[in-house]
Amino acid sequence: MGSSATVAAAPSAAPGGIGVFEKWLSLWVGLAIAAGLFLGTMLPGLFEGLAAIEVASVNLVVAVLIWAMVYPMMVAVDFASLSHIGDRPKGLVLTLVVNWLIKPFTMAGLAVLFFDVLFAPWIAPADAQQYIAGLILLGAAPCTAMVFVWSQLTRGDATYTLVQVSVNDVVMVFAFAPIVAVLLGVTDITVPWETLILSVGLYILIPLAAGALTRRHLARGGADADAAVARFTGRVKPLSVLGLLATVVLLFGFQGQVILDQPVLIALIAVPLLIQSYGIFAIAYAAAWAWRVPFNVAAPCALIGTSNFFELAVAVAISLFGLSSGAALATVVGVLVEVPVMLSLVAFANRTRHHFPAA
Template identity: 80%
Template sequence: MHSAPAPTKGAPAGIGVFEKWLSIWVALCILAGLVLGNLLPSLFETIAAIEYASVNLIVAILIWAMVYPMMVGVDFASLKHIGDRPKGLILTVAVNWLIKPFTMAALGVLFFEYLFADLIAPEDAQSYIAGLILLGAAPCTAMVFVWSQLTKGDATYTLVQVSVNDVIMIFAFAPIVAFLLGITDIVVPWQTLILSVGLYVVIPLLAGAMTRHLLTGSTQSADAAPRVDRFTAKVKPYSIIGLLATVVLLFGFQGPVIIEQPLLIGLIAVPLIIQSYGIFALAYGAAWAWRVPYKVAAPCALIGTSNFFELAVAVAISLFGLNSGAALATVVGVLVEVPVMLSLVAFANRTGHLFPGSD
């Protein structure tokens, strides 16, 4: 799911139609969900009732379909390069785990408890803040390979960064989310939170690693990476279907709320957009000041800016329900992310000559 100027393992042909126009497909699914939710409310009530241990089984299947192909692309063998050029990795870890979750929570509180206080009910505001926190605490796992490719980033180094983030996510996601939800006075259902991390991070990650091992064996032959690419290409459509179907379901449940508050999507988008540009400026500026080579600096900044929205959606549904404001906020994150990220890719490409190693 990533590429480099020269052929490297796991390199894709280029950004696909789906990735390029993701916001359009998501917008169409939002419209479909709103229409279906108002025309067929009993259908969505039936779907909501199909759950076990606070986990909706239909949504769980869709989330697994989304996440699994990405996890196959994570090569933990790349962790042996963790000490190579440490500056980019240090920036990635610092931005993703020491800064980004906290700035997202702060922006959520600022906008929904103060600036938008007269526009949104307090209980709804807390739910939207929770969704923003989940997005902020989930660093990108899949789409970052696309952003890395579009900025001619170092493919192998991007893979190292993503692999390290995935390992950290297993242990840090739940405590950070619980801490931030706690300081915003939201009750933390620890059991459900831990279950969600197990279901949507640990299990898909193990399944992806097992699949990758079966595809490549213990060899590092030239044909190993293409086998992984061919497999992920076959399962990728299920990931797309899973994402779009989840969006339809979420907006089917949110239909009445959104129709009553048509500006709600825009209100949620404001702190997300500010967070995205702010985090990119911080990471990209720090990389420039630290003289990190461009092919490492650009993906490093984009990893911090992008979100693992599939995980955020899944956990929001598990913690707060299909028709919650938290789930709605995470899906708005999907809608906002792609146009913002493409604008940042364009900016990086225009300014790459300012970095060392930008030949």
């Protein structure tokens, strides 16, 4: 998942390397959802005013919050690690195949199956198209920062994890917009290319460039460069956390009445997400086992495809379809279900590590 987590270990880190915020992310998101529903019901005028602060299909309030979320994780990405791209070729091949040739298309297929067919009796066609769009955006955005956490919890190869994140970020710059446009077009959802490209620039290129420049500045400390990066990301992490929770409050403030009228909606959206997450992990993990990939590469390789860069998905959904859209709602449900799913998969991976070759 791309989340607010970074390589840096926060002071509140729990045993095993995952911070208190990450460990209880679903709880914090649940509380933010409740706050959004309450405030949206009590102060509808406030949310209408926030929605109006928009330029060229970009809501400026949300843009600032998304940048606050994404920037710290981009500082953690070290493109110098690309010099190690050939050190673990099997794991990298599996990561790229799963993330870009399998995951987006299986997510789109599941979304269509459930919302156009299985759930069709309970959901209006127009709403179903919105939920499909949100799920497609999640499927086309592989995880960035939280992979460091999952890798640490499985004692993964730190250098390999850094390489796979850096490579995926480079691929995402060029592949995200075309894949999303193709899949949305196949599902008969009209997407303005200019808005999609603008979203990629705003929420991938600019934060990535800002993170690289910040890392370069911090790295002037020489041997203490990694420590300087860790200290910096630790300091800015609270901004990332607040950005995530504030975005969730905003989204559910706009969606409040829809959700209160259809409380089962969140569960319906979660069903294909859960199937996709466990299915993608199974594909990548089984392939790594069959190819005799060492466990410290196989585990992070499988986990990066399972997790999502939901900050990007949320931002693009808002830019393309609006704050009160079903697409934006679907991307936030991805945040809600991700951490419990990922922790269960980390536990499974650790229990089955003896089936893989040692490093």
